Amino acid sequence: MENFDAIIIGGGPSGMFAGIYGYQKKLNLLLIEKQGFLGGTPLTYPDKPVYDFPCFSEIKAKDLINRLIDQITFNTKTKILTNTTIASYSYKNNVFEIVLSNNETITASNIIIASGNMINIFKNLEINSNNRINVKINQETNLSHIYAIGNVCYYQDKPSSMSTAIGEATVAIRSIVNQKK
Numbered sequence: 389m390e391n392f393d394a395i396i397i398g399g400g401p402s403g404m405f406a407g408i409y410g411y412q413k414k415l416n417l418l419l420i421e422k423q424g425f426l427g428g429t430p431l432t433y434p435d436k437p438v439y440d441f442p443c444f445s446e447i448k449a450k451d452l453i454n455r456l457i458d459q460i461t462f463n464t465k466t467k468i469l470t471n472t473t474i475a476s477y478s479y480k481n482n483v484f485e486i487v488l489s490n491n492e493t494i495t496a497s498n499i500i501i502a503s504g505n506m507i508n509i510f511k512n513l514e515i516n517s518n519n520r521i522n523v524k525i526n527q528e529t530n531l532s533h534i535y536a537i538g539n540v541c542y543y544q545d546k547p548s549s550m551s552t553a554i555g556e557a558t559v560a561i562r563s564i565v566n567q568k569k
Contacts, residue, residue, distance in 0.1 A: 392418045392467075392496040394564055395486060398503025399470070400428020401441075402538030402553035404456045406500050410561045411464035418494065419460075420472040421503075426460075427453040428503070429539070430550075440549040474509055482533070498564050501529075501536045502557070510534060516542055527560040533567075535560040 399421030434450035520542035537556035
């Protein structure tokens with residue numbers, strides 16, 4: 389059974405960035421995506437210009453996604469599984485035991501939710517009236533060792549932008565790194 393510091397659920401920009409930054413911080417990570425490809429919501433409008441991503445005054449959504457895919461696949465050892473979801477999980481002794489839809493069982497110390505598609509599997513997760521997960525300042529949810537980033541999470545006065553999601557990924561990863569110290 390493979391053990392990870394964190395499993396990242398969702399292969400959109402915030403999930404991929406969490407995988408990239410987490411690798412830089414020497415975390416052993418698994419990123420799962422339910423679709424057969426990485427990219428998330430921006431691929432719904434591939435030619436739409438993105439104006440709120442650091443280092444680019446303007447970039448097409450598909451070009452941004454391709455750059456993130458290149459970076460996570462060629463410059464990290466983050467394990468990536470597409471066409472994969474969580475079938476079930478349990479949490480005992482500060483470890484998640486997770487059964488994936490491909491029947492593989494893994495363990496992880498933390499979970500980062502970067503997709504709205506899997507929030508219903510987590511029992512007792514605090515979700516607001518807009519179907520967003522409420523998070524603390526460190527991106528942790530009301531459930532210990534479960535973080536939420538990107539469009540799926542909510543905190544007061546949250547700006548909605550891709551650069552915000554990238555910052556949230558950084559905060560969640562740093563929180564996990566600090567746990568290990």
